[in-house]
Amino acid sequence: MKAPAFARNSIALSGAIIVGLYLAIVVVSFFWLPFDPVKMDSDHSLEAPSIASGHLCGTDEYGRDILSRIMKGTFVSLVISLSATAMGAVIGVTMGVWAGFLGGRWDHWLMRAADVLFSFPSLLLAIFVMAVLGEKTWNVVVAIGIVYIPQFARISRGAILVVKTNEFVRAARSNGAGSGFILFRHLLPNILVPIIVQVSLSLSVAILLESSLSFLGLGVQPPEPSWGNMLSAARNVMVIAPWTAVYPGLAIVFLVLGFNLLGDGLRDLLDPRLKNIR
Amino acid sequence: MGRYIAKRLLSLVPVLFGVSIIVFFLVRLIPGSALQMYLGTQVEATPQQMVELKRIFGEDKPVPVLYVEWLGRLLRGDFGYSLRTGRPVLPDILARLPISLELTALALVLALAIGIPQGILASLQRNPIGDVANRMLGLLGLSLPQFWLAALMVLLFSGFRGWIPMGNYVRFFAHPLENLRMMILPSLAIGVGLAAVIMRYTRNSMLEVMQMDYIRTAKAKGLKRRSVILRHALKNAILPVITVAGFNTGYLIGGAIVIEEVFALPGMGRLALYAIYQRDYPLIQGIVLFIAAIFVLVNLATDLIYAVVDPRIRLDEPGRRA
Numbered sequence: 001m002k003a004p005a006f007a008r009n010s011i012a013l014s015g016a017i018i019v020g021l022y023l024a025i026v027v028v029s030f031f032w033l034p035f036d037p038v039k040m041d042s043d044h045s046l047e048a049p050s051i052a053s054g055h056l057c058g059t060d061e062y063g064r065d066i067l068s069r070i071m072k073g074t075f076v077s078l079v080i081s082l083s084a085t086a087m088g089a090v091i092g093v094t095m096g097v098w099a100g101f102l103g104g105r106w107d108h109w110l111m112r113a114a115d116v117l118f119s120f121p122s123l124l125l126a127i128f129v130m131a132v133l134g135e136k137t138w139n140v141v142v143a144i145g146i147v148y149i150p151q152f153a154r155i156s157r158g159a160i161l162v163v164k165t166n167e168f169v170r171a172a173r174s175n176g177a178g179s180g181f182i183l184f185r186h187l188l189p190n191i192l193v194p195i196i197v198q199v200s201l202s203l204s205v206a207i208l209l210e211s212s213l214s215f216l217g218l219g220v221q222p223p224e225p226s227w228g229n230m231l232s233a234a235r236n237v238m239v240i241a242p243w244t245a246v247y248p249g250l251a252i253v254f255l256v257l258g259f260n261l262l263g264d265g266l267r268d269l270l271d272p273r274l275k276n277i278r
Numbered sequence: 279m280g281r282y283i284a285k286r287l288l289s290l291v292p293v294l295f296g297v298s299i300i301v302f303f304l305v306r307l308i309p310g311s312a313l314q315m316y317l318g319t320q321v322e323a324t325p326q327q328m329v330e331l332k333r334i335f336g337e338d339k340p341v342p343v344l345y346v347e348w349l350g351r352l353l354r355g356d357f358g359y360s361l362r363t364g365r366p367v368l369p370d371i372l373a374r375l376p377i378s379l380e381l382t383a384l385a386l387v388l389a390l391a392i393g394i395p396q397g398i399l400a401s402l403q404r405n406p407i408g409d410v411a412n413r414m415l416g417l418l419g420l421s422l423p424q425f426w427l428a429a430l431m432v433l434l435f436s437g438f439r440g441w442i443p444m445g446n447y448v449r450f451f452a453h454p455l456e457n458l459r460m461m462i463l464p465s466l467a468i469g470v471g472l473a474a475v476i477m478r479y480t481r482n483s484m485l486e487v488m489q490m491d492y493i494r495t496a497k498a499k500g501l502k503r504r505s506v507i508l509r510h511a512l513k514n515a516i517l518p519v520i521t522v523a524g525f526n527t528g529y530l531i532g533g534a535i536v537i538e539e540v541f542a543l544p545g546m547g548r549l550a551l552y553a554i555y556q557r558d559y560p561l562i563q564g565i566v567l568f569i570a571a572i573f574v575l576v577n578l579a580t581d582l583i584y585a586v587v588d589p590r591i592r593l594d595e596p597g598r599r600a
Contacts, residue, residue, distance in 0.1 A: 010410060116296030119570045123532025124550075128566050131554040132304050208423055212536055215425050216551060231426060235540070242433055249426035256421035264417060 012265020015200075018258030026075045035065035037072040038223045046241040058243035060233065066244065069225035070251045076137070076226045077255070081206035083141045088148020089199055096153035097191070100160030101183060111157070114150035122147045126209055130218040140219045144209050148202055155198050159191035166190075193270045200263030204256045211252050227252050282585060286578055297570045298352065302345050305559050313337055316361050357567070358560035360553075367564035370549065377545035380450060381537070382530045384461055385469035389530075390523060393473040397480025397519075398512065401488070412481065419474025424533045428467040428540040435463060443541045464541045468533035472526050479522045483515040490514075517588050524580025528573055 034054060041063035049058040057066040095114075099107040117125070129143035163169065164187065172182050213219030214228025222229050227248045234244035313335040317323060323331060332338045339347075351358070357367040400412040435441045443460040450457040487493065488511055496506045535547030542548075546565060553561035 011413060112292060112296065115293050116300060119293055119297050119574045120566070121528035121531040121569065121573055123535060124528075124566065124569055127535065127550070127554065128301075128304065128562070131562055132308050204421065211423055212425060212532075216536065216539060218554070231429065235429065238429060238433055239436060245426075245429050245433065249423065249429070252423050252426065253418075253421050256423075257418055260417040260420055261414075264413065 009265050009269055011261050012269055015258050015261025015263070015265055018254060019262060022074055022078065022255050022258065025071055026078060029071040029075060033065075033068040033071055035068045037064060037068040037225050040064060046237060046244070048241070049243050057247040058241065060230070060244050061237050061241075066230070066247055069230055070227065070248055073225040073227045073230065073248070074251070074255075076220055076224065077207055077210055077252075080137070080140050080144070080210045080220075081203050084144035084206045084210075085148060085199055085202045087141060087145030088202065089152050089195065091145070092149040092152025093156045093195060095149070096156030096158075097160055097183070097188070099153070100157035100164070101179075101187065107157070110153065114153050117146070117150040122205075123209060123212060126213060127216070127218060130213060135218050135221055137220050137224070140210055140213055143213070144206050147209070148206075151202070152195070152198060155194050156191055159194050160187055163187050163190045196270065197263055197267045200259055200266055204259035204263065207252060207256050207259070283582060286581060290574060290578060293574060294571060297574070298349060298567065299345070301563055301567050301570075302348060303341075305563050306341060308559065352567070357564040360561045361558045362556050362561075367561050370561070371546060371564055371568050374544060374546045374549050376450070377447070377543055378531075378534050378538070378547060380457075380461060381465055381468065381534045381543065381545060382527065384458075384465035385472070385530045385533065386523065386527065387469075388462075388465055389469035389472035389476055392469070393476025394480050394516070394519065396473070397477040398484060398507065400477060400481040401484035402507070413478075416474045416478045416481075419470055419477070422470055424467050424471065425536045425540055427470060428464065428537050431463045431467060432540065443543055447542075447544055464537045464543060467540075468530055468537050471533070472523065472529060475526060476519055476523055479519050480515065483518050484511060487511045487515040517584070520587070521580055521584050524583065525577060527576045527580075531569060531573060 034056070041059075043063065044053070044055070044059050045061050045063040047053060047055055047059040047063075049056055055065050055067070057070065059065055060069070095110050099110040120128070125147050126143040129146055130139060133139040133142060169182060169186055172186055177185075210219055211226070211228035211231070214226045215232045217229070217232060220226035220229055222233070230248040231245060234241075234248070238245035313331055316335070317331075329338075337344075348358075355368060357371070359365065360367055360370065363370075396415075400408075400416075403409065403412060432442055432444075440456060440459050441463055443464070448456045448460065484507075488507075493506060493511055496510045497503075501510075534545065535550060537543070538545040538547040539551055546569065550562065550565045550569075552558075553565060
């Protein structure tokens with residue numbers, strides 16, 4: 001992939017810029033935040049956004065600076081989303097490649113297991129897993145990771161089945177290449193594109209799932225700020241202080257949009273077959 | 279066709295079996311038994327009472343035996359008893375079902391009503407700027423958290439009486455119009471994401487179909503553009519869209535759980551959250567099983583509809599989102 005092609009693709013580029021901005025916010029938040037994100041200050045509760053006071057996004061009901069909490073929450077959301085996607089991708093791709101490559105009984109049972117997990121709507125499965133494991137930040141990673149395992153398994157298995165039938169695989173085999181060599185040298189590089197695209201889209205859905213769980217009180221627990229639990233707290237006061245609900249929501253929307261743009265653009269760039277259609 | 283339906287119905291059995299295993303054993307993983315949680319709120323029990331309680335709570339036998347017994351009761355429609363109210367779980371779930379069903383169905387209708395026309399319009403705009411704008415719009419729709427949209431709606435419409443349910447839910451059969459009015463905004467909050475998905479699929483599908491020979495023939499015959507698009511192209515382009523809509527009902531069901539909470543609608547999702555906050559595990563078990571079974575049936579129905587409308591039955595699975 002050449003740089004000009006990427007630059008021409010405004011969709012992927014704008015996605016990359018948005019995600020890059022959020023990463024920059026995370027780095028900044030390690031060293032500097034406008035205010036202490038957890039320190040309560042009852043003298044300044046529910047202040048409207050203003051430049052004079054320094055609270056650019058206003059304060060919440062405990063007088064905490066909303067911008068600082070959003071910045072702190074960026075790290076939490078990104079870490080959960082990245083870890084959950086990594087967990088789903090590593091386990092799912094391993095299972096899917098294994099099933100597709102070996103075929104037979106393994107394939108049958110692994111795919112039936114995936115069917116069972118697909119029988120639960122994503123959010124319901126995540127809520128159920130959280131109810132079982134208890135409301136801790138790392139359990140959110142596990143809950144979303146479990147949702148992703150069958151998705152990655154199915155996609156990588158399908159891709160392996162397609163690539164496996166190619167001439168070059170048969171040629172390699174008749175040249176005496178071993179299974180391991182064929183798997184790592186010929187098959188895996190050829191299924192990377194659908195997996196990369198899926199990773200990007202999964203990151204966006206993970207942000208939404210995490211914020212939904214936290215909104216319902218099942219995810220990241222207060223006082224640690226996350227966008228979802230900020231919105232949850234805002235429900236009681238948003239009619240008199242709309243900024244408590246508006247800004248954390250915008251933070252979610254733009255990051256999710258960034259990942260979606262990136263995923264959609266990458267699909268165009270990496271998979272030429274789809275170019276004419278999309 | 280009959281054989282195909284029978285085969286698909288049979289294939290549900292192992293899936294539902296697997297679902298029941300997951301639900302049963304995951305709940306067993308919870309630290310502390312249901313009995314302990316029940317006793318946590320009660321006075322101490324005597325040894326004889328403990329034996330009796332263990333029998334009632336089904337903790338007196340090895341787990342596999344308990345599973346088989348539990349499955350047997352499920353098949354007879356006995357979903358167990360709530361730890362908090364002591365009432366059987368199933369009637370409580372069924373009482374909440376209509377609200378969630380209405381919410382989900384309305385969300386699906388709205389998503390189709392918004393997504394399909396938008397997708398057709400988008401497929402007609404083939405200039406680069408319009409193209410990028412339409413894709414941005416679709417991706418933006420995908421990026422809006424349902425519960426945030428709902429919160430914004432509450433914020434914007436709280437001044438208009440009757441549009442926000444908030445604690446004064448009216449049943450459909452008691453007052454249909456009033457019911458629909460208060461269900462519109464919650465359904466819209468749930469359906470916007472799916473509308474975006476449908477818009478994208480409709481657009482892509484239309485572009486694909488418009489390149490086909492029979493469309494060129496129709497155009498060459500001198501038919502009106504409108505008739506070519508709506509009567510010839512749309513008929514074929516709509517098939518994959520229906521499938522995508524069907525397979526994404528899981529997204530709507532998940533949305534309903536969160537949205538019922540925001541709008542205080544007394545549906546199944548709200549019951550599920552209440553059960554989780556109250557650690558009422560038989561109730562959680564029952565709701566999760568019930569929703570999974572519905573979801574599996576909807577997916578099957580989608581497959582069958584697809585097989586009916588498209589004689590070239592494709593057995594491979596099209597993409598799903600959530």
